[in-house]
Amino acid sequence: MKIADGIEMLKLPMNIMGMERIIYPTLIFDNDTVILVDAGVTNSLPEIKRAMEDTGVPFDRLNKIIVTHQDIDHIGGIKPIIDELPVVEVLAHEEDKPYIQGEKKIIRLNSNFMERINALPEDEREKIIDMFENAHVKVNKTITDGEELDYCGGIIVIHTPGHTPGHICLYHKKSKTLIVGDAMNVVEGQLIGPNKLSMNDEEEELAINSLKKFEKYDIKNIISYHGGLFNDNPNQRIKELY
Numbered sequence: 001m002k003i004a005d006g007i008e009m010l011k012l013p014m015n016i017m018g019m020e021r022i023i024y025p026t027l028i029f030d031n032d033t034v035i036l037v038d039a040g041v042t043n044s045l046p047e048i049k050r051a052m053e054d055t056g057v058p059f060d061r062l063n064k065i066i067v068t069h070q071d072i073d074h075i076g077g078i079k080p081i082i083d084e085l086p087v088v089e090v091l092a093h094e095e096d097k098p099y100i101q102g103e104k105k106i107i108r109l110n111s112n113f114m115e116r117i118n119a120l121p122e123d124e125r126e127k128i129i130d131m132f133e134n135a136h137v138k139v140n141k142t143i144t145d146g147e148e149l150d151y152c153g154g155i156i157v158i159h160t161p162g163h164t165p166g167h168i169c170l171y172h173k174k175s176k177t178l179i180v181g182d183a184m185n186v187v188e189g190q191l192i193g194p195n196k197l198s199m200n201d202e203e204e205e206l207a208i209n210s211l212k213k214f215e216k217y218d219i220k221n222i223i224s225y226h227g228g229l230f231n232d233n234p235n236q237r238i239k240e241l242y
């Protein structure tokens, strides 16, 4: 779905742990740069190609992937992309970098998420553990809070810890679009706060506090990775969430 010139919200089916879900990665582009924000899971590649073709941006023009955080449904699709397009650079926040690179164990694997994995049927369990073990990629560039990336008219990095320590959101200046990853969600058309299930009390407080950082941006569109687009006066709605 076209959000504005040079920014598209992709819509892909994603199958993870035996469940069919929809995800909304974002594509930001100009004549020099094509950026995918979050990359789905290991088997998302054909869907990513199809969704990119639909926007008119050929897959082989892709040259950057920015990941909002380390979770498997955001990083799992990177490796298959890089195998085909080795020029693609991966950008992430410094605090999630060691998890993405495999130097630290991905946070979800230390939490009650593991109980859910263990409760799966044998073949599903093997598939998901395999996916975690093979998802690690090198982060080529770390990005920091407040940094403006000189791509596609300017993209501002906003560090929003809580869901993970190095979770980031991105503000695309030209279209006034805030890409929020998992920092907020959209359910039945309404913008809501972060998913509390995966966080302890301390992380939840951090995540809610992170929302205050959006106040200084003039936001026309919000793209949530699991919920899609929200454009009904976002600034006012965000204030109701903290």
Ligand SMILES: [Zn+2]
Binding pocket: 071, 073, 074, 182, 225, 226
């Ligand atoms: Zn997610």
